[in-house]
Amino acid sequence: MTQPKRKTPYSEWVMMYRTGIPAKQIAAVTRVAESVIRFHLARAAEQDPGLRAVHRAAAAPVLKRVTEPGHRNLQEVMAFYEAEGRLPVSGRSRLESTLAEWLTRRRRDAADGTLSPTYAEALDTIPG
Template sequence: MAGVRRRAPDPEWVQMYRQGVPVSRIAVLAGAAEATVRYHLQIAARAEPSLRGEHARTVQRPAKKQDERGLKNVADIVALYRVEGRLPSSKSASMRERSLESWLAAKRQQSQNGTLSPAYRDGLREIPGWDTPRRQKEQREQLWNQRFAELAAYRAAGNDWPLHKEATSEQERLLGVWLHSQRITYRDRTLRPDREQRLNTELPGWRQGRRPGRRPQPLPGADTGAPLEK
């Protein structure tokens, strides 16, 4: 991070350089000046003369080695998504995560251009929308939050779970279609963990929906308009 004093040579920078990462890229990931990174690497090279040769050989590695590193990136990104339900962030305090975000951004562009390696595409398939441009992702996220809030208000008003096929109003149809899609996504195991947790916590019973032969069941604490007991 910028403004942080580091003891030279920084071992993380040295390791990245050893693995073929250019000085300019290390500087970006570390939030440091290129001159600072070069100074650290010069000190490291004096202590370990083979460092520059290792860097050069790594840069010239065949595509197979690059694929191996790429597949490791895929595995780390998928692991992050499984645990935290999100993609790598460029604002993370972890240099590794910032590196993954940069790598994924490049793969996202390759996906848009139709040049992405099938191995990477298959590996990232588990993450829905990973290759969607950021603006479209933000719009989809906004729409999901909007429908969630609308459904919560609909239930709080004393309504039963909305139907998507036999709806009695346009509002019920829209909410029913949205809820049905969440259930499908859940069954396919592609529902984001953070969304599943939010649905479970704030809309309990969303997966089961209506019970045959039962009266509408609003959320606990919903205002049904019934008089209070004295």
């Protein structure tokens, strides 16, 4: 089945994208191939270089979920802080380096606004 030709970029899809809706979801809602949506959005981005930044700002952050390994790491970071009186740092031991890397990723999640509230509440009990 052929789809009707639309003026490029199609303003309705660009408007949806500006509100933070991803191209994949626009394609699903409009029943148009994702490649067609992406083509139109690419043309729109050529005309408006700030389009992608507007999309990212409008998109709701997806919160990271709490996993069993993540919960264990959280407990180990909390225990480490209780025992050592400091946060783990890389380079001291393998376990401490692993915990430091996990904590760095959670800080990045917090900065991106995607940190799980479970992690945020527990880590807020640690100063700094």
